[in-house]
Amino acid sequence: MTNGDDTPDPRGGIRAAASWFLRTDNGVVLFVREAASSALAVGMVGLLLFAVSGVWPPLVAVESGSMQPNMEKGDLVFVMEEQRFSPDYATGETGVVPARTAADENFRKFGSYGDVVVYKPNGNDRQTPVIHRVRFWVDAGENWYDEADDRYVGGADNCQELRNCPAPHAGFITKGDNAVTNDYYDQAKGISEPVRPSWIEGTAEYRIPYLGWVRLTVSGTASIQPASANASGPVATTA
Template sequence: MRKNAVLIVAIIAIAAVLGLRVAVNEMSGVSPPFTVVDSQSMQHSHDSEVGIIDTGDMILLRDTSKHEPVTYVEGYSSGYRMFGEYGDVIVYERPGQNQVIHRAILYLESNGDGTFTGRGLESYTGKWSCHDSGTDTSNPSEPSKLSGTLEMENIGYGGKKVSIDLSVLSGSGYLTMGDNADTNGYFDQGSGITSGLVTDDRVKATAWKEIPWAGSVKLIMNGNDGALNSWAPSSLGYLTAALATIFMTIIGIGFALDALHLRKALKGGH
């Protein structure tokens, strides 16, 4: 009886997981609907934190047709936050290289004359400036005619000050950056992570939900456990505890069902 109860609970759990997978695929619109984080570039500390993108996390993705990315600048004005900071985190492609999962900071629209419009800068109350040939165009001046060097201050939890020479950019797209204040102190476009703005066609998805530590197993199987040991040493312990909790919950439900069946049998015997 006890084994049967546990088996029933296990079957129900497996069915629930399969049903959840189908639902996630439908809501995500991306195939596969998840990615595993294998670097420290989005971490806010050396320890793994729920709600922050850490090494070893599995991140569920959402197609941009279902949710258009909100930049840090736009999120700062509206209060919209994801994964511990303003704005959305996007997954973008790099030709011949691994995909990158970093935060969208600002969308620059080319005006076709060498200048850019910074989308959302007109209502952004954070500190920024744009210097061109010695001229300082500071907020809330013309965010629709940006040229020269764009500077932004107090970005993210680490209060980073970042800048980019707009003359090396062309077209329209996102300025992006990892959250980690220790390892990612520059825009991706100024640190060699990617060349040029992240155009709309390079954005694969937005980061949607975090499944903490769930990607740790994949990193270990791929021989990348060094990343876990270096940047999220607590991940394996948390993952083990989570799996043990799930297992014990299934066993506990099985015992509860067994006790319920026994009680009914005793009542029936009287």
């Protein structure tokens, strides 16, 4: 029950107040009601995406062009837990398919062979995660110079001149797709040591162009052009 001024009648109790809140045309209440319903819808979509991906947040915004032409700055990328739906030929129990294995199996993601992963550089939670393609796996102590493509070793002529060689521990060698700005492995440039499986936050699955600009604008990184593609929280930069 309400009174003549379109306010809830205190004699009606909680049920009457709730009924008034849902039916009234009061401007302030209408605004609150619409905002609450929008927030609820966004929250439900987020929970659905989390249920599918197993990763939170399940969406990251690309901050730079290090994955061009297969990802662009401002893309919104859906990320999934790497072990979910991974093929049998993934590396061990990591759920990740490196480019070399992928070429043999014709497994492609974002226009090229191999998984694109979001990882924490050197396992550091305080650094913005990187979103780059996995190239190959190395074992602890391995001289991976002989296994590397000499175009991407940063000018090194042998393992002694190559950063992170021999490999300080087992992990993945990674690289951005941009042939101009990223003509080196992340490990050769010092962006990260070989990426341990525990440093990986998920694999990139789908991208939605332009939608990431909203997040980049809010975070103040819309005009920044970092050397690598990272992904912290809902923002993913590319190195």
